[in-house]
Amino acid sequence: MNKRGKHLWVHILLLSIFAVLLFPVAVMVSTSLKTFAGIFSWPPTWIPDPPQWANYIQVWFGPYQFSAPFFNSLFIATTTALITVVLAFPAAYALTRFSFVGRRSLLFLMLMTQMFSPVILIVGLYQIVQSLQLLNTFTGIIITNCALTAPMAVWLLQGYLRNVPLALEQAAYVDGCSRVTGILRIILPLSAPGVAMAAIYSFIFAWNELLIPLIFISDSQLRPASLALTDFVGQNVVYWHEMMAASVITTLPVAILFSFVQRFFIQGFMSGAVKE
């Protein structure tokens, strides 16, 4: 009896915290289903009648053409993830399978770079990207993204690789397998979850990044979703219903990917601080 009473309080507390926490999301979804007149009605309604599902079609194909920034983001984020993993995986392998002078410093350097705000590098990066004539190109954004995601990917991957047993790999070497073959045939498949985690981390980073496209992209055809959303608000009349529909669309890919990996993220960031 006492125990049940206690837990009731826990539920009440939790539900009230979540009511506040989910408030903006509820507003977002609700607004995305309103008519243009509906968003300016006062008092506001929570459940639009009838819900304007057409807003989603309108923002995707209509004057905003949100499909374009969405696919731009998709391309940028996917490519960033691929290149990051290709760069980071061998490095993480080396950091866990060899001992050499400077190994610890290198790990520290990776961790430190991950803490950088792009703002520190951006003036220097702008010059590089400009001199490579990559302003207003996806390539410029992608290589810049990779510079910021690679260190974290190395860090996450080395944490994973450290727990992949050496024995299997060594058996292959005894059988006369070369190291590169061993890595590709044995280590890579075994560390697939870690690789997926690093790739998804990079994807989400690229998907969310605003500062880099803000500075590198002026051609509106090439804007990724994050920049396109910010630009909408800058205009005089804001079509909030369409904005919110675009916002929901922008959230979906991240939500889907994230639900797979959130557990690993925690382990990656905490590695060591929590003893299992």
Next chain:
Amino acid sequence: MLKPLRRFTLSPEKSPFFYLLPVLLFMSVMVAYPIARVLYFSFTQNILTRPDLGVTFVGLQNYVTLFQSAEFWATFTRTALWTGLSVAGKSLIGFLLAWLLAKEIAWKRFYMALLLIPWVTPMVVAAIAWRWVYDGEFGMLNWVLTELHMLSDHYVWLGHKLSAFVATAVTDMWLGIPFMAMLFLAGLQSIPREVLESADIDGASSFQRLRLIILPLMKPVILVATTLSAIWTFNSFGVIWPLTKGGPVNATTTLVVEAYQRSFGAFDIGMGSTIAIVIFVILMLFTLVYYRALMRREEL
């Protein structure tokens, strides 16, 4: 079982450098070189809108000017307060959530799923959704507060200095709460059951248990989580820019926003770089704390 390396070689069989080379080359071009450039720029006068002045080496002049300007110290303090406010909010609410979720309750998976929602929301989306919530004319915040009789008239949340400052921090908190809650939950679940049970047997109250057992055991987790969160919050550009662009009247201009505005708004590359280097130094200090906290429990 690490293999020691005796001589420098690039053989894929024996050498780590074969595997490290791509990332090291890439990082030297894309991270080390830009930082060196920014450092160099911070010693120059370089205003793109005044080509007549040219690029001149001025030594530490930019730093002297910066540290002597009251405006910089105001921005510095504002950044510290904004970061502090946001991190404190995230930590407290995150801890409360973790503490509640660590109990053996029904519907735990349901609550965890709800917790993911703010986490998966992209920063820019969150900022824009909150911007609409804060809207002075038709925003839902005004409606809720009027319904609760806490507000009599429409309030332009992002149009006043103090409310914009708090509102942007709240948005940042909102984004960070799930991460903090998850970290704290992982920490709480790693506390051995026997310890808590023996405390129960000794007749410790819930509050005593929290203060005397849970908090001391959680100290490393709390240190790691708050430091990491402070770094991210300090760096936050994606929340403030879509919400207020640093306004009204600089009320939400943090160092990161200031550095961006100097370099790409006023095109004062020298001063923008100087602020970037100051940010860099501050981040280095934070990172050292994080690294120490992390390494205390780890052999690498």
